[in-house]
Structures are given as structure tokens and as C-alpha cells.
Amino acid sequence: xxxxxxxxxxxKLAGIATEIRRSIIRSLVEAGSGHSGGPLxxxxxxxxxxxxxVMKYDPxxxxxxxxxxxxxxxxxxxxxxxxxxxxAGFFPKSELLTLRKFGSRLQGHPGRDMHLPGIETSSGSxxxxxxxxxxxxxxxxxxxxxxxxxxxxxxxxxxxxGSIWEAVMSAAHYKLDNFCMIVxxxxxxxxxxxxxxxxxxxxxxxxxxxxxxxxxxxxxxxxALLAAFDEAKDTRGRPTCIIARTYMGAGVSFMQDKYEWHGxxxxxxxxxxxxxxxxxNSN
Amino acid sequence: xxxxxxxxxxxxxGFGEGLVELGExxxxxxxxxxxxxxxxxxxxxxxxFPDRFFSMGIAxxxxxxxxxxxxxxxxxxxxxxxxxxxxxxxxxxxxISVCYNEANVKIGGGHSxxxxxxxxxxxxxxxxxxxxxxxxxxxxxxxxxYLEAKKATIAIGRMHGPAYIRFGREAVPxxxxxxxxxxxxxAETFRDGNDVAIIATGWMVWESLVAAEELxxxxxxxxxxxxHTIKPIDTETIAKAAAECGAIVTAEEHQIMGGMGSAVxxxxxxxxxxPMEFVGVADTFGGSGSPGELMEAFGLTAKDVYNSVKKxxxxxxxxxxxxxxxTEVGMEGEHPKGYPKPGTIFPIDALIEADxxxxxxxx
Numbered sequence: 001x002x003x004x005x006x007x008x009x010x011x012k013l014a015g016i017a018t019e020i021r022r023s024i025i026r027s028l029v030e031a032g033s034g035h036s037g038g039p040l041x042x043x044x045x046x047x048x049x050x051x052x053x054v055m056k057y058d059p060x061x062x063x064x065x066x067x068x069x070x071x072x073x074x075x076x077x078x079x080x081x082x083x084x085x086x087x088a089g090f091f092p093k094s095e096l097l098t099l100r101k102f103g104s105r106l107q108g109h110p111g112r113d114m115h116l117p118g119i120e121t122s123s124g125s126x127x128x129x130x131x132x133x134x135x136x137x138x139x140x141x142x143x144x145x146x147x148x149x150x151x152x153x154x155x156x157x158x159x160x161x162g163s164i165w166e167a168v169m170s171a172a173h174y175k176l177d178n179f180c181m182i183v184x185x186x187x188x189x190x191x192x193x194x195x196x197x198x199x200x201x202x203x204x205x206x207x208x209x210x211x212x213x214x215x216x217x218x219x220x221x222x223x224a225l226l227a228a229f230d231e232a233k234d235t236r237g238r239p240t241c242i243i244a245r246t247y248m249g250a251g252v253s254f255m256q257d258k259y260e261w262h263g264x265x266x267x268x269x270x271x272x273x274x275x276x277x278x279x280x281n282s283n
Numbered sequence: 284x285x286x287x288x289x290x291x292x293x294x295x296x297g298f299g300e301g302l303v304e305l306g307e308x309x310x311x312x313x314x315x316x317x318x319x320x321x322x323x324x325x326x327x328x329x330x331x332f333p334d335r336f337f338s339m340g341i342a343x344x345x346x347x348x349x350x351x352x353x354x355x356x357x358x359x360x361x362x363x364x365x366x367x368x369x370x371x372x373x374x375x376x377x378x379i380s381v382c383y384n385e386a387n388v389k390i391g392g393g394h395s396x397x398x399x400x401x402x403x404x405x406x407x408x409x410x411x412x413x414x415x416x417x418x419x420x421x422x423x424x425x426x427x428x429y430l431e432a433k434k435a436t437i438a439i440g441r442m443h444g445p446a447y448i449r450f451g452r453e454a455v456p457x458x459x460x461x462x463x464x465x466x467x468x469x470a471e472t473f474r475d476g477n478d479v480a481i482i483a484t485g486w487m488v489w490e491s492l493v494a495a496e497e498l499x500x501x502x503x504x505x506x507x508x509x510x511h512t513i514k515p516i517d518t519e520t521i522a523k524a525a526a527e528c529g530a531i532v533t534a535e536e537h538q539i540m541g542g543m544g545s546a547v548x549x550x551x552x553x554x555x556x557x558p559m560e561f562v563g564v565a566d567t568f569g570g571s572g573s574p575g576e577l578m579e580a581f582g583l584t585a586k587d588v589y590n591s592v593k594k595x596x597x598x599x600x601x602x603x604x605x606x607x608x609x610t611e612v613g614m615e616g617e618h619p620k621g622y623p624k625p626g627t628i629f630p631i632d633a634l635i636e637a638d639x640x641x642x643x644x645x646x
Contacts, residue, residue: 033400033402095631095634100401100571102572108400109404123405124402160342162344189341191318191320191321197316198340198341
């Protein structure tokens with residue numbers, strides 16, 4: 001197989017996550033709109049998944065059959081996906097500064113019609129990405145019978161969408177052990193804390209009762225995330241759900257754990273302060 | 284009636300404020316939140332009447348059906364979200380639980396149309412009217428400015444039966460006044476004229492008034508009709524306009540297929556067939572950009588209305604008689620530009636070169 005995605009150390013991944021966060025801040029301040037909190041909070045997950053050697057893919061041949069695939073079900077979190085893909089070499093980093101602009105391949109929510117390398121599907125209507133990912137995993141495991149894996153990330157608020165549980169039921173029904181979903185468990189959504197808006201807890205027991213293998217992990221601990229993805233790969237006969245506990249806006253002091261930062265970009269001054277906090281190789 | 288722009292404000296504010304006014308007068312009014320309360324401004328109602336506000340989370344299918352249950356128990360529930368999620372995501376629930384039940388449910392569809400801007404195609408609902416107007420028992424209202432949105436919200440809260448109000452995110456010109464009539468189902472003639480009729484809805488009403496002023500400079504007197512209620516449609520006003528003006532242009536921030544223009548065409552063809560042109564989105568999805576850029580690229584400006592009027596007049600005179608595809612607008616049937624192909628605004632080679640330079644600078 002032509003995939004050469006190398007395992008990286010947790011220390012190296014910490015630096016990569018910081019670089020992803022810096023890219024997110026730069027693209028959002030340039031865009032003047034968009035979501036800050038979720039992307040910053042999940043940067044460590046994306047660093048590990050794409051640059052830690054977990055997923056196999058070739059950024060120069062993004063459509064190569066047999067690759068692992070990732071679906072961002074929480075489509076509004078796309079700044080982190082774009083930043084990660086650019087840092088992984090799918091497209092130029094300069095393009096991150098076109099986010100949300102007229103004619104950009106970096107649409108406000110991922111748009112497959114713009115053919116941005118690495119974007120597997122359009123997403124943005126919450127819940128739907130997870131079902132798409134289940135479909136991809138069924139194609140790999142049940143039809144093509146290859147060893148490719150499918151990953152998908154949802155928000156915790158997104159678990160309120162009923163269709164999520166239809167997707168979860170079908171993944172377990174078909175014993176999709178090539179399917180691994182990640183819940184970005186930051187307890188924040190636009191209107192407030194998740195348990196106040198519409199309680200989704202207990203999350204772990206829900207997934208277990210749906211016959212998922214469940215792993216709870218600190219979503220900012222690169223070593224723990226690597227281990228969780230390894231455990232998911234080794235799990236047979238069941239899909240895996242990694243519940244990654246994160247802080248919205250992690251890495252930027254004035255954004256951290258504040259749901260108000262769900263859907264807005266930093267101002268120029270705030271971006272400068274954020275970049276001052278996110279020093280390269282500071283980890 | 285003569286209209287002047289005296290300010291600008293998004294129609295969603297009219298919805299939010301109208302809900303509070305309804306709540307003051309009628310204890311049966313309850314509101315369901317779909318996480319984005321601050322965007323669709325149901326937070327005004329929540330803060331004023333916390334006991335009659337229920338947070339439902341991100342679950343539009345459930346919220347719609349719960350609203351039907353509340354309605355069947357004598358409440359007057361409003362559920363509001365982005366139109367992308369409360370007109371089509373919950374389509375079956377609207378059809379069966381709300382409309383088939385004749386449940387007294389009101390839906391507020393926010394961030395409608397392409398003008399929502401940088402969020403991109405997923406959030407730019409352009410197909411809602413096509414579905415909603417096909418639903419038996421549904422009333423569909425599309426106000427043209429902030430004040431009309433407030434009047435419309437109050438009006439649907441006071442009527443009995445399923446209703447949907449479509450409003451937008453962006454600030455749009457304010458030009459109607461307190462004394463401008465608003466009655467559900469009754470189209471209003473905002474500008475007199477007998478040379479051509481422009482029938483518009485939502486933001487496009489203002490754009491049509493601007494186009495009419497340009498046409499007047501050339502001696503063409505356009506009648507401009509604000510068709511704020513798409514269903515039930517005002518057959519009489521439309522048929523009269525067709526008979527008296529002899530040509531019609533419709534303008535809407537929605538797909539041409541199945542939208543307001545299609546509804547008007549049905550009335551015209553059945554009663555008084557005249558040439559028609561359609562200003563709207565031409566069978567394509569939207570994309571990210573500023574509202575202004577998008578309205579221009581997708582052919583939704585006063586200029587596009589003007590062009591379509593010139594074209595419909597040429598057709599009426601027999602001067603222009605070509606077969607035309609649905610996607611053609613303007614004088615001779617030129618296509619709107621539509622959304623740029625990837626790489627045209629931001630060429631990939633230039634981006635790669637910029638990366639190379641910044642890496643050199645670091646090294």
C-alpha cells in the first residue's frame with residue numbers, strides 16, 4: 001500500500017496541535033465570521049488522527065482507494081479540519097486565509113462541490129455526517145471487504161439530533177468494527193451548557209447500550225488519544241465511540257470553556273492575544 | 284403608495300419582537316427553542332416569559348412534533364430555527380403531525396435565502412417555499428422588511444392553523460410604515476403602473492421598487508406588488524395585474540423551480556396568460572461569500588429585475604421570441620454568473636507560490 005503515515009510522538013503532536021490552533025485563529029480573523037470554540041477545543045484530536053499516524057491517506061492523492069476516511073459530522077467545526085488538512089499537505093496553507101470568502105474552496109460549512117482535497121462529503125446539517133460515515137464503513141467492510149477505516153466526529157450537543165441514534169443503531173447492527181466515532185465532549189453549545197439546553201447524559205451508558213465499544217479519554221492528552229485509537233483498531237465485532245472530554249476554545253485563555261465562543265471569530269486584537277499564547281513549539 | 288428607505292434592520296428582529304407582543308396578549312403562546320435562540324431571536328420571548336419557553340436542543344424533528352402535541356392541547360406553539368432545519372429537515376413531521384392534524388403550530392424559518400452569506404450552501408435555504416406551499420392547510424408568509432415581519436408574526440399568531448414565516452439574517456432596507464396595510468392572503472400594490480407588473484416577495488420587494496424607479500426614467504411604469512403571502516395566494520390581485528399590465532416579472536430569493544414565481548405562473552396561466560419572467564436562483568446551490576456578492580452572482584438584484592422587465596417587454600412585443608431555458612435571465616437570456624468554479628477567484632498556483640515564499644521567509 002502506498003500509505004506512509006508515520007507514527008509521531010506525543011511531544012511532536014503537541015507542537016502540531018499548536019500549529020493547527022494558530023492556523024485556525026489566522027483563518028477565522030481573516031474570515032470575520034465562523035466558529036472558534038469547537039475547532040480550538042478539538043485541535044489535539046485532529047493532530048493525533050491525521051498527523052499521529054492513526055489515519056492512512058496520501059495528501060497528494062486524496063481520492064486513493066483503500067484510504068481511511070474522516071467525516072466531520074459537526075460541519076461548523078470545519079476551520080479545524082481545513083487547518084489540519086493544510087498542515088498535512090492536502091492543499092496550500094495560504095488557502096486557509098480564503099475561509100468563507102466568495103469563491104473559496106473553504107466554504108463556511110464543507111461543500112463537496114468545491115472539490116477541496118481531503119473533504120469527503122458536504123456537512124453542516126447536524127447528525128447527517130455520522131450516517132454518511134456509517135454508509136462509507138458499510139461499503140468498506142461489507143461490500144469492498146477492505147481494511148480501510150472510517151472516522152467521524154460529532155459534537156456532544158449534536159447527540160440531541162435523533163438521527164444520530166439511527167446511525168449508531170445501524171453501525172452496531174452491522175458490527176462495523178472499522179468505524180470509530182469521536183464525540184467532542186466539551187459540554188458547550190450555542191445556547192449554553194449541554195445539560196441545560198437538552199441533557200444528553202449519560203453518554204457512555206447510552207453508547208454501551210447500543211452495543212458500542214466505548215472509550216473515555218482526555219481529549220487534550222495526545223498519548224491517551226493515540227492509545228484510544230489503537231484500542232479502537234484492535235476492537236473486533238463492534239464499532240467504537242471515543243468520548244473525548246475537551247474544553248471548548250482550549251489553548252486560548254479567554255475562550256476556554258466559554259460557550260459564547262461557539263460561533264464567533266476573534267477580533268484582530270483578540271487574535272493577536274491568542275497567537276501570543278499559542279507560541280510555536282511551546283508545548 | 285410611495286415608499287422611501289428610512290433605515291435598515293433584519294426581518295428576524297421583527298419576528299423576535301412580534302413574539303413578545305403576542306405573548307403579552309395571549310397566554311396560550313409558547314415558544315420552543317432549537318439551540319440557536321439568539322440567532323432567530325426567540326431569546327426575547329424566553330427572557331420575558333421563561334415559563335412559556337422550552338429548550339428542545341438540536342432536534343428539529345422532535346421539536347416540530349412536540350409543537351404539534353402542544354397545539355393539540357390548546358397551546359399556540361412557535362418553533363423557530365434556521366429555515367434549512369425547520370422547513371425541510373422536519374418535512375415529514377410538518378406534513379403529518381402539523382398539517383394533516385391541522386395543528387395550530389407556527390414555524391419561524393430564520394436565516395433564509397442566499398443572503399445568509401459566509402455560512403455557505405448548507406445553511407442557505409432556497410427550496411423551502413417549494414415544499415411548504417405544497418402542504419395542505421399550510422399558510423406561508425414572507426415579509427419584506429422588519430416592520431412587516433413584526434406584523435406578520437403577530438398575524439400568524441392570531442390566526443388558527445399551521446403557518447410558516449420566512450425571515451432573514453441580514454439587515455435589509457426598512458420602508459413599510461405602521462399604516463402600510465398587512466392582511467394575510469392579501470397582496471399589496473406598492474407602486475402603481477400599467478406597463479408591466481413586478482410581483483416580488485421578501486427582500487426582493489425593495490429591489491423591485493428600485494428597479495421600477497430606473498424603468499420609470501425610460502417611461503416604463505411598472506406596477507410593484509408585494510406578495511407577502513405565498514399561500515393562500517391572492518389570485519384576484521395577480522389576475523388583475525396580468526390583465527391590466529400584460530406582462531409579469533416575479534422576484535424572490537428562492538429557487539425559481541417551485542417557488543413564488545411558479546405559484547404566480549399557475550394563477551396567470553389559468554386566468555389571464557401573459558408573458559412572464561422569473562428572477563430567482565437558477566437551479567443551483569449557493570456558496571460562501573458576502574450577502575452582496577452572492578445576491579449579485581446569483582442574479583438577485585434590482586439590475587436583474589430591470590433586465591427581466593426589459594426582456595419580458597420584448598417578448599410581449601414579439602421582438603424577442605426565442606425558446607429559453609429556465610436558467611436564463613436578462614435581456615437576451617444570458618446566464619447569471621452563479622458561484623465561481625474552484626480556483627477562479629483564488630488560483631491554486633498563486634496559493635502554492637505564497638506557501639513557498641512564506642517557507643523561504645522562515646528559513
